[in-house]
Amino acid sequence: MNARRAIPLCTSLLVTALAGCSTANTRAPVVGAYQDLRRGPMLPVERTVTNFDDALRCMDGLLETYGAQASILVENIDDKTQKVPAGTTDMFITAMSQMTRRSRAIRTVAFGDDTKNLSSYMLQSNSLAAFQPELIPTYAVRGSITQFDDNLAKKTADAGATLGIASKNFFGFGASKSSSVNLIGLDLAALRTSDFSVVPGVNARNTAAVLQEGKGLDGEAAVSKLGVNFMTSFSKSDGKSVAVRNLVELSAIELIGKLNKVPYWRCLGIDSKQADVAAEIEDWHNGMGGAEKLAFFVRHLTTLGLIPDDGKPTDPARFKLAYQAYVEALGIEYSGQFSLDVLRAHFDADQAKVGELAAARMQGLAATQLGLAITVVPRDGGEQVGFRIDPTAKTHLYCFLRDEGGAIARVYPNRWQRDAAVAPGTALDLPPPGTFRITPHAQAPQVLRCYTSPDSLAGKLPRALAGPDLTPIRGVDSIDALDARFAALGAPLARIAIDFHGRGAGLVANRLEN
Incomplete structure (x- = not known):
C-alpha cells in the first residue's frame, strides 16, 4: 500500500477508536461505587449541596418570627486536611451576615488570628470598648474541615497511538476520559463562653460529594521544517471551594437553627415528620x-x-x-x-x-378568668351608694361612673386609691370611707363600668382617660365610647357594669350584660 494513502486511512481508524474512548461512560460506574460506599462508615445524614441563598433569607425571617436573640464569637474554621485551601471562616461570617439582614437576631463577633491589625489599632487608640464584659458573646462557634477523601471512587478510560512515517515526519493522537468522587466533611459546634463547655446537640456535621469529570483530546503533529503543537481539552467539575461554601452555608443554617430552637428544616425543604x-x-x-x-x-x-x-x-x-x-x-x-x-x-x-x-x-x-364580684352596698339609709369589689384573680382595675346626666368620670384609681393593682381575697370599697360620695338619682339610671386586665395600663391609657379623677371626660359621652377606647388598647380585658337608681328602700341595682 502506498504510504501517502495509508496515513489518512490509519488516522481515520484511530480517530474512530478514540471517539469510542471519549464516549465511554465513566460517570455511571463511579456514581454507583459512591452509592455503595455511602452505605458504609460515613456520616449518617447526607444532603444534596446546591445553593443556599434562599435558605439563608428564609432563616432571617424565621429568626425574626420566633424572636430569636443570641451573640456568637466565630473562631478560625481551618482545613485540618490541608487539601481544601478555602476561606472557610470568612464564608461562615458572610453566611451569618446574610442570615440576619432584617432580623438582626444574631450578633456575630469575628475575632481570630486575622484580626490582629484591628486589635492592634484599637489598643494603640486606647479603645477597649469591644472588650467590655457585657459585650462578651454568649457562645463561640468552632470547627474545621475534618474530612477529605480523595478519589473515593474513580474510573478512567484512555487510548493513544503514534504513527511514524519517516524520521522527520510523524503523527500522534490520544484521548482520555475520567470521573472521580471526592468527599469533603465539615464539622461545627457551639461552646458556652462562660466555661468553654460544649452546648449539647448544637452542632452541624455535613459532607459534600464532589464529582469531577474530565475528558480531552491532545495531539501533536510534525512536518518537515514545520512543527505544529495542537492540543484541545476541556474539563467539567464541581469546584471544591464552591462545595465548601455550600457546606458552610448549610452548616450555619443548621447550627443557628439548633442554637435558637427555630424550625430551620423548613428552609431546607424538609418536613417536620421526617x-x-x-x-x-x-x-x-x-x-x-x-x-x-x-x-x-x-x-x-x-x-x-x-x-x-x-x-x-x-x-x-x-x-x-x-x-x-x-x-x-x-x-x-x-x-x-x-x-x-x-x-x-x-x-x-x-x-x-x-x-x-x-x-x-x-x-x-x-x-x-379575670372577672369581678361587685356587691352594691347602700349607705346612709340608701341615700348614698357604695360598691364592694372582690377580684377573682390578681389583676389591674379601672372603674368609671356615668352619672344621670350622661357625664363619665374615672372613680378608680383615684387620689385616695392610686394603685390599679388588686389581689384576690382583698375586698375593695369604692368609694373609700370618708372620701367622695356616689348619690343615686331617684329615677335616672347611673352606671358603674369596671375593666380588669392582667397588664398595667399605666402609660397606655389615652390622655383623656388618664386625666384627673372624678372629672367629666371630654370626648367620651357613652359607655360604648368608653368600651371602644379600652378595646383599642389591644390588652386582654374583662369588664362588668352595674346599673342603679332610686333611693332608700327604692334603690335598685342590676348587673348589665357585656
Missing part, C-alpha cells in the same frame, strides 16, 4: 428543663405581643392566660403543661395566623 427532624424536636423537648421551657415560651409569646415587652418580670397570671390562649389557638387542648405535642404544633404553625387567633382567644379567656 424521622431525623421528629427526633430532634423530641430531643429539644426532653433536653429543656422547666425553667428553660418557660423562658422559651415567654420569649415567643412576647414576640407575638401576647405578653407586654416592658422590661419587667413576666406576671404569672398574664403568662398563664397568654399560654393557654396560644395552646388553644394551635388546636391543642390546654393542660397547663409544656408538652411535646405543643412543641411540635408550635414549629408547624403559621405564626402570623396563630398570633391573631391567640389574641382573640385571650379576650374570651380574660372575660372568664
